[in-house]
Amino acid sequence: MKVNLVYLGDANDVLRTLPDESVDLIVTSPPYADKRKHSYGGVHPDKYVGWFLPISSELFRVLKPNGSFVLNIKEGSNGQRQTYVLKLILGMQDQGWLWIEEYIWRKTTCMPGKWQNRFRDGWERCLHFTKNNKFKMYQEEVMLPIGDWAKKRMSNLSKKDKSRTTSATKSGFGRNLLKWKGRARVYPDNVLTFAPSCSNRKHSAVFPKELPSWFIKLFTKEGDVVLDPFIGSGTTAIAAKELGRKYIGIEIYSPYFKLALANVKSVKKVQRDSYD
Ligand SMILES: C[S@@+](CC[C@H](N)C(=O)[O-])C[C@H]1O[C@@H](n2cnc3c(N)ncnc32)[C@H](O)[C@@H]1O
Structure with missing residues (x-):
C-alpha cells in the first residue's frame, strides 16, 4: 500500500481503493451536520447517519484488527440538541464497532457568546471505536507530571x-x-484540554495538532500507519509525520488538498522531543 500521501477525492470512493486491515489508527474530524455549508458543504442532520455509515463501513474494513478509530465530532443545537451523533454511535455498533470510550476535548480559549437557552459549547466529543476488545494502547506515552x-x-x-x-x-x-x-x-483522565487552533486561517475548521498527536502516541508506535479520511489542512498528517508514523489523508476540496500538501511538505523531520 502507498503511504505518506494525501488523496484528492471523496472519502467514500478513495477508501474503497485501500487494502483490508492496512491501517493502525484512524483519527478524523468529519464535517459536522449542517456546518460550514459555504466552504465545504454540510449534510443535513436527518441524512448524516446515512451519509456516514458507508464511510465507517469502509473504515472498519481498512483498520487492522488491533487498531483504533477516533472520531472528533459535536452535534449542534437548534432549540434542542441534535441526536445524529447518538444515532451514529448505535449505527456503528450495528456495523461491528465497539464504542470503547468517549474522550472530551475541552476547548480552553473559545470566543465568548450568548445563546437564548444554553451556554457556549466548550467541548467536543472524541469517540474511540475499535474492532476488538484487545487493541494496541500505550498508556505510558501520554502520562502527565504528577x-x-x-x-x-x-x-x-x-x-x-x-x-x-x-x-x-x-x-x-x-x-x-x-x-x-x-x-x-x-495517567491522565479522559478530558483533554487543548486550545483550539487559531494559527491556520486558510481552513475554517482546523483542530489543534495536540489532539491527533495525543491519540497517535496513545494508539500507535513509530512506523505505524495513521489515516485521516477528512484531512482538511493536513493536521493529522503533520502530527503523524512529526512523530515518525506513516500517514494517509483524503480531502475532497481541491484548495484544502493543496493546503494539506503544502503544510505536510513543510514538516522537514521527525521532532519527537517537542512532544515529550
Ligand atoms: C472538519 S474539516 C477537517 C479539518 C482537519 N481536522 C484540520 O485540522 O485541518 C473536514 C474536512 O473534510 C472535507 N470533506 C468533506 N466531505 C468530504 C468527503 N466526502 N471526502 C473527503 N473529504 C471531505 C472538507 O473539505 C474539510 O476540509
Missing part, C-alpha cells in the same frame, strides 16, 4: 492510604495512594 498536590499529600499518608481502600461512597472504586509515592508521572 503535580504539586502530590508533594503535600504523599508526605502525610495515613494507614488507610497505604492499603487498597474501597471508596466510602460505595461506588466500588478502590485506591492505594502508596502506589504513586515517588512517581513523577501519572
Whole structure:
C-alpha cells in the first residue's frame, strides 16, 4: 500500500481503493451536520447517519484488527440538541464497532457568546471505536507530571492510604495512594484540554495538532500507519509525520488538498522531543 500521501477525492470512493486491515489508527474530524455549508458543504442532520455509515463501513474494513478509530465530532443545537451523533454511535455498533470510550476535548480559549437557552459549547466529543476488545494502547506515552498536590499529600499518608481502600461512597472504586509515592508521572483522565487552533486561517475548521498527536502516541508506535479520511489542512498528517508514523489523508476540496500538501511538505523531520 502507498503511504505518506494525501488523496484528492471523496472519502467514500478513495477508501474503497485501500487494502483490508492496512491501517493502525484512524483519527478524523468529519464535517459536522449542517456546518460550514459555504466552504465545504454540510449534510443535513436527518441524512448524516446515512451519509456516514458507508464511510465507517469502509473504515472498519481498512483498520487492522488491533487498531483504533477516533472520531472528533459535536452535534449542534437548534432549540434542542441534535441526536445524529447518538444515532451514529448505535449505527456503528450495528456495523461491528465497539464504542470503547468517549474522550472530551475541552476547548480552553473559545470566543465568548450568548445563546437564548444554553451556554457556549466548550467541548467536543472524541469517540474511540475499535474492532476488538484487545487493541494496541500505550498508556505510558501520554502520562502527565504528577503535580504539586502530590508533594503535600504523599508526605502525610495515613494507614488507610497505604492499603487498597474501597471508596466510602460505595461506588466500588478502590485506591492505594502508596502506589504513586515517588512517581513523577501519572495517567491522565479522559478530558483533554487543548486550545483550539487559531494559527491556520486558510481552513475554517482546523483542530489543534495536540489532539491527533495525543491519540497517535496513545494508539500507535513509530512506523505505524495513521489515516485521516477528512484531512482538511493536513493536521493529522503533520502530527503523524512529526512523530515518525506513516500517514494517509483524503480531502475532497481541491484548495484544502493543496493546503494539506503544502503544510505536510513543510514538516522537514521527525521532532519527537517537542512532544515529550
Ligand atoms: C472538519 S474539516 C477537517 C479539518 C482537519 N481536522 C484540520 O485540522 O485541518 C473536514 C474536512 O473534510 C472535507 N470533506 C468533506 N466531505 C468530504 C468527503 N466526502 N471526502 C473527503 N473529504 C471531505 C472538507 O473539505 C474539510 O476540509
